[in-house]
Amino acid sequence: MHFSPDGLAAFRKFLKSEFSEENVEFWLACEDFKKTKSSTKIAAKAQKIYADFIEADAPKEINIDFHTRNHISQNISEPTLSCFDDAQRLIYSLMAKDCFPRFLRSKEYKELAEKQENRNERRWLPFL
Structure with missing residues (x-):
């Protein structure tokens, strides 16, 4: 998945307006986590993702199944670099099937489209 800065900003603004920004934040945290090389950092980052998004009553708790x-x-x-893969797939699917289609009808998307048309750019969608 490729994110352009403008597309990501517009999509995040839209999700924030719907009180579901945690979905893209979790997805991005997982993408960053998978690039981690140090085993010490893997454990620390996994604990942070878990505390922020997974555990009951987490501040940015994502909606995943039991x-x-x-x-x-x-x-x-004992986290591995793939420990969040199932949850990340669920959140991606949720965004692709639910949030993103609504985003395409949103004010944020229309503003982005106008901005990009004015620049005559076409490679700006946050999901390709």
Whole structure:
């Protein structure tokens, strides 16, 4: 998935207006996490993602099923770079099927489209 800065900013603004910005924040956190090389940093970043998005009453708790949440909870003490993959796929699917189609009808999207037309750019959609 490729994000342009303008497309991502508009999509985040839209999600924030719908009180669901945690979805794209989680997705981006997972993308960053998967690039981590140090085992010490893997553990620290995994704990942060878990605390921010996964555990019950997390400040940015994402909407995932019990099975996925439970699987992550059981394995968070020894995280791997793929430990959030199932949850990330669920959130991606949610955004692609639910949030993104609404975004395409939103004021934020229309403003972005006008801005890009004025620049005569075409490669700006946050999801390709």
